[in-house]
Amino acid sequence: MSAEGQTTEATPDEEAPRESRSRQVLREIAESSSMVVLMAIVASMVIGGVLIIFADQAVRESAAYFFSRPGDTFSAIGDALGSAYSAMFNGAVLNTQAESFAAMIKPLTQTLTMATPLIFAGLGLGIGFRAGLFNIGAQGQVLIGATVGAYVGFAWSLPAGLHLLLAVIGCALGGALWGFIPGVLKARTGAHEVIVTIMLNYIGLYLVAWLLSLDAFQREGSDNPISPMVADTAQYPKILGAQFNLHLGFLLALACAWGAWWLMERSTLGFRLRAVGANPSAARTAGMSIASATIITMVIAGGLAGLAGSAPVLGTQKFLSASTAGSLGFDAITVALLGRSRPLGIVLAAILFGGLQASGPTLQVNANLPVDIVVVIQALIVLFIAAPPLVRAMFRLPAPAHEKEVAA
């Protein structure tokens, strides 16, 4: 009844309540139970199924004479769902029609390849969320990281190994720089990271577009704004042989996931970041510096996002263009939320998203469905994750413990 925040005195610090409310929402999303996450995925698949039914040509045709022969419609619906989900499985996990073992597991390796940049960027965002920062700037950080890494990759010539190492470090530094800017602005002036990072996404995008118009970046003999190919010495080696795209970046991403876990759970720095994220006032009163936590978090998040940029420029696409980052930075937000900001969760969520993306072409070819259905399913997952009470109400899950305490 006596609701928090309805104190009779005026709040001396106007910034404080707003800040804590956005943190509260973040925490609610980040700490929703695994059951909620699982159910959100199930609900999205079910609604996705309904959309698949409506998008299917045969279903629509048979529905026209539903009342004379309803059986046709039902079997068309069955066919549509069956072919859609089997196409997804064939495209993302195992190709059941394949002749050779290599062709059979190719979809799985493709899924892991697609998951690689999502793991990197998701880890960075997850650390940010836990430290209480809503970093929307992964997109720009990925792109700037990719730019620096690609430049090292195509402009310098160095021995193999060292060249790759420097290119990877270049990616991380580029992203870290793009994270440092909003971090230092927030720490020094209080500029809100959401706004600054969104704006830096645009600045990053047009900066790269401009760079690609310069001789230093422009591929010789090409009219398109794309960079030269990255030298072989700077490319991630393929880890399963030349017929698969899966590259060393995937293993590096797994190593980073372990590193992120150690940082957050086992290091003094991670302890500070978690405390600042969960209750900045108490952290400050205990002598922690909010400003340095903010800057460090943004640098780490940016660095990891920059490494995500290494997956296309050093692994798959092997050159830089303005669209190198795709929608990576935004998909990574979903991945981080879906993985509840925990490294293991993020790895699993990234693989799920990698699978959804890898299944797109098969879905189009085998099931004759628009590839956008994958994007819709992704969007539905986000929607359900962002509204835990909705999912709980749909599946009658119990409310989390802390809400009960409030009631008591």
Add this chain to the structure above:
Amino acid sequence: MKLELRGITKRFGDFTANDRIDLLVEPGTVHALLGENGAGKSTLMNVLFGLYDADEGEVLLDDAPVVFTGPGDAMAAGIGMVHQHFMLVHPFTVAENVMLGHEDVRGPAKLLDLAAARRKVREISDRFNFNVDPDAVIEDLPVGAQQRVEIIKALSRDASILILDEPTAVLTPQETDELLGIVKDLRDAGTSVVLITHKLREVKAVADTITVIRRGKVVGTAEPSASQEELASLMVGRAVTMRVDKAPATPGETMLQVDGLTVVDDAQVVQLDGVSFDVKAGEILAIAGVQGNGQTELTEALLGVVGTDAGTATLDGELITGRSIKDVLFSGIGFVPEDRTEDGIVATMTIANNLMLDTHDKAPYAKGFALQPKAIADEARKHVEQFDVRATSIEQTAGSLSGGNQQKVVLARELSRPLKLLIASNPTRGLDVGSIEFVHKRIVAERDAGAAVIIVSAELDEVVALADRIAVMYHGRIVGIVPPDTDRDTLGLMMAGAHQEEAA
């Protein structure tokens, strides 16, 4: 109107907040509902007011069973409630607040009839000598007057039963006396009053009947003639001493020296106005005052949470103003913040983690950059035992503990460093009597171990019980520093701004 509650039971999950509570409020009486924080008083009133559904039991008005589905029903039936945190719209006038929710309208266009609301306020205000101007804006009114507006709100809806939830928590001693006078007047005019409180003095002053609640059950009724000790033992369930046992102070060297400390906030309001005082090793300086008179700013300025605009503070000869919070903490200051849940603990982190918020990067908690989980758990178990924190595990989140146990976690952390000065703001706010005794003992022990101690408290009882000297603050200044045996009336007047000589 006669109000009766029969066998009210309210459960939250496994927790029974109210267990078959019976309560009978006779017409035209003051009925005190006495109990510690968390005993279930507020839950019971929220059930009565229709905010919670009771799991069992019934509510009867004049012997007829009633069911309230919300506050609207309760108000329509003649029950008014003044909450501990006022439900007022600050930029609105008194009359606007009073009409809010059941506005009078006139004419076919249904325009607001502010004149009628003004009349109503003036009429009630005159009848009970409230001295409230219907056109005053709420945010300009002192807290005591705001509370009277809440009472007018209830009375304007023809409440014949008025529930006051911890009404004196925010009042000065003088305002408290005024309120108790109002309660008597209301009773004489035929309104029943249910007074929810844990303050024995008030209960004895006005109550006709006293019902004591402990852990969700009615444990007894008492006459107002019962002694404070008797009432307290009923409330707590065992004999309690109302006094803090402490030997006379043996002050040593000056530990903290504050000179002309001034804090101007972002809105250019002077919150702390040239405050000077000193605290010696081995003594407790208690800072008394009504909340919001600069005490918060004083403690936060000493720690470095807020910047100072003038003046200095030195600890054992070392300047502490203008340094980082971490520096100040490790120069030997323990800090128990005023708002425990906001500044004291990280609710979502474990007890073990909360115990090392300040020292997490030092041995034995860390080696280099790596935390040492085993040492962390060992230290946590040690502290939990030493400070009698009631928890199922050190991995439990701090937010799931009761207020008293959260405060023990904060104390355990702050007292684990060698201290020259302990600053504790409202260290026992919201705590049960058992925890209060514990906290007071630890604070006195810290003094006896040679630390200087500053206690800030809005509870005069606590100030008097702990202090070796009392500094009274008003409007950002110290109006006087007096010995602990100064009488309450003098302290009360000083808290309202009178200087010591005028007050005495």
